[in-house]
Amino acid sequence: MTCKKCLTKPVIKLPNNNISLCKKCYLRYFEKKVRKTIRIYKLFKKGDTVGVALSGGKDSMATLQLLHSLTQQQRTTKIIAIAIDEGIKGYRDETLKFAKKFCKENKIPLKITSYKKEFGMTLDQILKKLDIHPCSVCGVFRRYLLNKEAKRNKLTILATGHNLDDEAQTILMNQFRNNMAAASRLGPLTGIKDDKKFIRRIKPLYFLTEKEIMTYAFLNNLVTPFNECPYAEDSFRSRVRESLNNLDKEYPSTKSSIINSFLDILPILKEHYKTGDINYCKECGEPTSKEKCQACEYSELIRK
Amino acid sequence: MKIKAYDERNKKNIELEVDSIKEAAKELKINLEEVIVVKNNELVTESAELKDNDEIKFLSVISGG
Numbered sequence: 001m002t003c004k005k006c007l008t009k010p011v012i013k014l015p016n017n018n019i020s021l022c023k024k025c026y027l028r029y030f031e032k033k034v035r036k037t038i039r040i041y042k043l044f045k046k047g048d049t050v051g052v053a054l055s056g057g058k059d060s061m062a063t064l065q066l067l068h069s070l071t072q073q074q075r076t077t078k079i080i081a082i083a084i085d086e087g088i089k090g091y092r093d094e095t096l097k098f099a100k101k102f103c104k105e106n107k108i109p110l111k112i113t114s115y116k117k118e119f120g121m122t123l124d125q126i127l128k129k130l131d132i133h134p135c136s137v138c139g140v141f142r143r144y145l146l147n148k149e150a151k152r153n154k155l156t157i158l159a160t161g162h163n164l165d166d167e168a169q170t171i172l173m174n175q176f177r178n179n180m181a182a183a184s185r186l187g188p189l190t191g192i193k194d195d196k197k198f199i200r201r202i203k204p205l206y207f208l209t210e211k212e213i214m215t216y217a218f219l220n221n222l223v224t225p226f227n228e229c230p231y232a233e234d235s236f237r238s239r240v241r242e243s244l245n246n247l248d249k250e251y252p253s254t255k256s257s258i259i260n261s262f263l264d265i266l267p268i269l270k271e272h273y274k275t276g277d278i279n280y281c282k283e284c285g286e287p288t289s290k291e292k293c294q295a296c297e298y299s300e301l302i303r304k
Numbered sequence: 305m306k307i308k309a310y311d312e313r314n315k316k317n318i319e320l321e322v323d324s325i326k327e328a329a330k331e332l333k334i335n336l337e338e339v340i341v342v343k344n345n346e347l348v349t350e351s352a353e354l355k356d357n358d359e360i361k362f363l364s365v366i367s368g369g
Contacts, residue, residue, distance in 0.1 A: 214365035245337040
């Protein structure tokens with residue numbers, strides 16, 4: 001089997017359309033797909049200061065590399081990397097080392113904040129003190145700090161490395177849990193347009209699978225050895241992921257069909273679950289659906 | 305063909321006697337949707353041919369977070 005376009009040795013067989021591509025043609029295909037997503041969904045415009053939430057993993061590294069290379073020539077869009085150090089020994093310190101090296105080599109500003117600095121404790125310390133689900137507290141703190149750090153650095157938009165697999169899993173998980181209100185907040189561009197306290201999020205890799213991103217990352221030397229978060233559990237998400245990958249193996253394009261059919265109904269969901277006025281936390285002023293945000297609730301538990 | 309295989313996710317090195325990458329993945333219970341395949345340090349598709357003493361790595365595409 002050879003590359004469909006130039007008949008040389010292929011590096012990937014595209015899962016969705018059954019064609020094989022060589023390194024050069026694949027990198028072109030990948031970048032074109034991201035550019036198309038940015039253009040069609042108007043993810044950012046010239047003059048924006050785009051933040052990239054950087055963990056050092058393949059998805060966020062690929063997002064940063066792409067946005068950096070796509071905006072390097074035009075000089076009107078600024079790229080800043082934002083990293084959150086949760087304080088997970090033997091895990092995050094390793095991936096952050098790689099992220100720092102990449103940003104230094106490519107002259108990309110990198111802003112790092114940590115749970116220790118903002119909440120007084122690392123995640124390792126928090127979990128020793130509180131009997132709490134690690135991913136719940138970690139997710140709340142990470143989202144909270146990303147928004148805070150985005151505002152601190154005057155970002156106009158924040159890009160994350162979410163991909164087609166993540167989104168297909170989340171869509172199904174929301175359906176299985178009968179939570180379509182949460183589903184209405186998905187899509188390539190999220191957040192409320194006119195809320196100055198919430199920096200909108202974009203997902204430039206929205207239409208690319210994990211396998212496609214890993215291939216891109218490998219070809220660009222962006223891959224670090226597999227390193228699993230010590231708190232990762234055999235969660236509901238991993239069950240959904242496994243089922244979807246098994247289905248996709250047997251019925252190719254299952255995951256893209258989930259995404260595409262979801263995007264067809266997303267405008268209706270958004271209209272149906274339109275939120276009224278946003279509240280701001282009485283303690284920290286960050287956007288929240290309640291009187292006091294969840295990050296402040298957890299923060300109070302830590303201080304007790 | 306006798307090959308050396310490495311399953312990155314499970315950190316497992318193994319010698320296998322197989323005719324294809326698909327067969328090696330099956331032996332290791334690896335879903336090819338969840339890995340990229342590196343043969344003798346070069347990225348290949350699952351249809352790449354094998355010969356004796358080839359070294360195959362199955363690198364996980366799933367994030368560890």
